[in-house]
Amino acid sequence: MQKILCSHIIAACVLLSGCNSSDKYADPNAINGDQYTGTWIAPAYGEAMVVERNRVLYYQYTSEYCIQSDTDNGSNADLEENYWQISVDQQRMRQVLSLYGIDQREPEYIKTDILPESCLQNLVKKKNESGYTADASRDFDFFWKMFYEYYPTFNKRNVDWESQRSELSVSLDANSSDETLFYALAEMIEPLGDSHVTVMLDGSDDEGVNFTRGVTLIDRITEEYISNNGSIDNDQQYSQYLSYLEEQSELVDQIRLSYASDIENIKQAANGNLTWYINSDNIGYLGIENMIFFSGDNTDDISFVEEIDALQSAMQQAMSDLTDTSGLIIDIRKNPGGFDGASQLIARYFLDSERELYSKQARLGDSRTELEIYKLQPVNNSYTKPIVLLTSAMTTSAAEVFALMMRNLPHVTLIGESTQGALSDVLSKSLPNGFKIDLVNEYYLSPEGDFFEVEGVPVDYIREFGTETQRLNHMDDAIELAIELLN
Structure with a gap:
C-alpha cells in the first residue's frame, strides 16, 4: 500500500499539533491569516497554490503542461485552521504535524509572484470542464x-x-x-x-x-498454482486460483501463530493489525500487518488522529504484555505500508536513546531539495532487549521506513528477505482525461547516506518467506532462526 498522508488528513490534526519542525517557522499562534494570501509553489513536487481570502486553487504542472487539480472554498480554504505554518520571513509555507513524539512534514511551498510559466501559457482543461478536448x-x-x-x-x-x-x-x-x-x-x-x-x-x-520487484509470497503461491493446475484462462479458473491464494496465505498466518505457547494467549488490537504472544521460551512475538487502518477499514474517511490514537493505545497494551520477555520477534513480512508517522511511533518503543534514524529529500531537476533529518526519542521504559525484525519482499513503503529506522539499533537483527524497495512517499497526479497517476520523487536515506530504493532494506540473515516446503512442513524458517538467535 502506498503511503497516505494528504493535506486533508493532516488538517484533522490541528488541535493535537504543537511542535515546529524548524526554527525558521513562526509560532502558529502568531500567524495572521492574510499572510497566507498569494501564490506558492513546490517545485520539487510540481505543485502550486493560489491562496485567496475564501478560496484556494491547486495546480499540478510540468515545464510544458499544467492543470488546475482542485479548489477549496470556505472553511476548507482556511489554511490557518488547517495548520499550515509560515516561515518567519513569510516566504515559505508547509503543514507540520507533531503528535506522540512523531514528526510528520508535508512538502514545503515557496512564495512567488506568479504561477509557473506552463500554468500561464498552457493550462489544459480537464475532463468535464468547459473547453476540454480529448487528446x-x-x-x-x-x-x-x-x-x-x-x-x-x-x-x-x-x-x-x-x-x-x-x-x-x-x-x-x-x-x-x-x-x-x-x-x-x-x-x-x-x-x-x-x-x-x-x-x-x-x-x-x-x-x-502497477508492478513490483522481487519474488513475493503471492508470486510463490501463484507460480506453484500454475505449475500444478496450468494457466488461468477463464473466470472459473481465476476464482479457483483466488481461493487457493487465500487458503495458502491463511496457512502462512496460522503457522506464524503456531509458535505461541498457548493459542488462548494470542492477543490482537488496532483493528487486528497488531498481534502478539509469548512462546514457551519466553520470547515475544509482535506482528504488525499494516501501518494504517488501526481505527477501521474505511479508506474514504481516514482520520490521522484516530489512527495514531488507536495505534498508541495498542502499542501500550502490547508492550505492557511483552515487557518481561527475554527477547522479541517483530514481524512485518506482510506489511504493505501506510503512514510514516505510524512507523515512527512504533519505532519509539524500541529506541535506546534519541537517534537520527533517517533523512529525506526530493529530486529538484538535476539536484535535490535540502536534506531533512528525522530524529526520535524513545518512550519511557522502551524495550531494548534483543530484537529480531522479520522482513520480506512484501514489506513495502512505510513498513520499509520502519525497517530503515530499526536497522540502526545495536540490539536489532534483521532476518528474511530484502524489502520491496519502494520507500518514497507517493506523489499523486492527474491527467486531463481523468486518469490518476502515482509516482515518486523522494530519496529516503539512512544516517550513513544509504539509499535503498529499488534494492530494498537488506537483512543480516536471508530466509525466504512462506515457501511451499515450509507450508507443507508447517514451519517458518525465519521464526525458527529468530528463536535460535534469541535463546
Missing part, C-alpha cells in the same frame, strides 16, 4: 513529462525513459481511445517495477495497474 497524444506526453522531470530512479532501475517514449508513442494519436492510452501507459511503467507507480482509470481507485 491521448497530449496526455501521453504530459504523463511522460511528469516522470522525466520528477522521478528519481531511472538509472537505478536501468530504464531509458526517452526510449520508452519513442517505442510507445507511435501507437497513439490525438484520437486514440482511453483504453489504448491506458495500455500504453501500463507498458511505460512496467520496466520500472516500482510498486509505488500506478496508472488508474478515470474515477476508480481499484481499476489500475
Whole structure:
C-alpha cells in the first residue's frame, strides 16, 4: 500500500499539533491569516497554490503542461485552521504535524509572484470542464513529462525513459481511445517495477495497474498454482486460483501463530493489525500487518488522529504484555505500508536513546531539495532487549521506513528477505482525461547516506518467506532462526 498522508488528513490534526519542525517557522499562534494570501509553489513536487481570502486553487504542472487539480472554498480554504505554518520571513509555507513524539512534514511551498510559466501559457482543461478536448497524444506526453522531470530512479532501475517514449508513442494519436492510452501507459511503467507507480482509470481507485520487484509470497503461491493446475484462462479458473491464494496465505498466518505457547494467549488490537504472544521460551512475538487502518477499514474517511490514537493505545497494551520477555520477534513480512508517522511511533518503543534514524529529500531537476533529518526519542521504559525484525519482499513503503529506522539499533537483527524497495512517499497526479497517476520523487536515506530504493532494506540473515516446503512442513524458517538467535 502506498503511503497516505494528504493535506486533508493532516488538517484533522490541528488541535493535537504543537511542535515546529524548524526554527525558521513562526509560532502558529502568531500567524495572521492574510499572510497566507498569494501564490506558492513546490517545485520539487510540481505543485502550486493560489491562496485567496475564501478560496484556494491547486495546480499540478510540468515545464510544458499544467492543470488546475482542485479548489477549496470556505472553511476548507482556511489554511490557518488547517495548520499550515509560515516561515518567519513569510516566504515559505508547509503543514507540520507533531503528535506522540512523531514528526510528520508535508512538502514545503515557496512564495512567488506568479504561477509557473506552463500554468500561464498552457493550462489544459480537464475532463468535464468547459473547453476540454480529448487528446491521448497530449496526455501521453504530459504523463511522460511528469516522470522525466520528477522521478528519481531511472538509472537505478536501468530504464531509458526517452526510449520508452519513442517505442510507445507511435501507437497513439490525438484520437486514440482511453483504453489504448491506458495500455500504453501500463507498458511505460512496467520496466520500472516500482510498486509505488500506478496508472488508474478515470474515477476508480481499484481499476489500475502497477508492478513490483522481487519474488513475493503471492508470486510463490501463484507460480506453484500454475505449475500444478496450468494457466488461468477463464473466470472459473481465476476464482479457483483466488481461493487457493487465500487458503495458502491463511496457512502462512496460522503457522506464524503456531509458535505461541498457548493459542488462548494470542492477543490482537488496532483493528487486528497488531498481534502478539509469548512462546514457551519466553520470547515475544509482535506482528504488525499494516501501518494504517488501526481505527477501521474505511479508506474514504481516514482520520490521522484516530489512527495514531488507536495505534498508541495498542502499542501500550502490547508492550505492557511483552515487557518481561527475554527477547522479541517483530514481524512485518506482510506489511504493505501506510503512514510514516505510524512507523515512527512504533519505532519509539524500541529506541535506546534519541537517534537520527533517517533523512529525506526530493529530486529538484538535476539536484535535490535540502536534506531533512528525522530524529526520535524513545518512550519511557522502551524495550531494548534483543530484537529480531522479520522482513520480506512484501514489506513495502512505510513498513520499509520502519525497517530503515530499526536497522540502526545495536540490539536489532534483521532476518528474511530484502524489502520491496519502494520507500518514497507517493506523489499523486492527474491527467486531463481523468486518469490518476502515482509516482515518486523522494530519496529516503539512512544516517550513513544509504539509499535503498529499488534494492530494498537488506537483512543480516536471508530466509525466504512462506515457501511451499515450509507450508507443507508447517514451519517458518525465519521464526525458527529468530528463536535460535534469541535463546
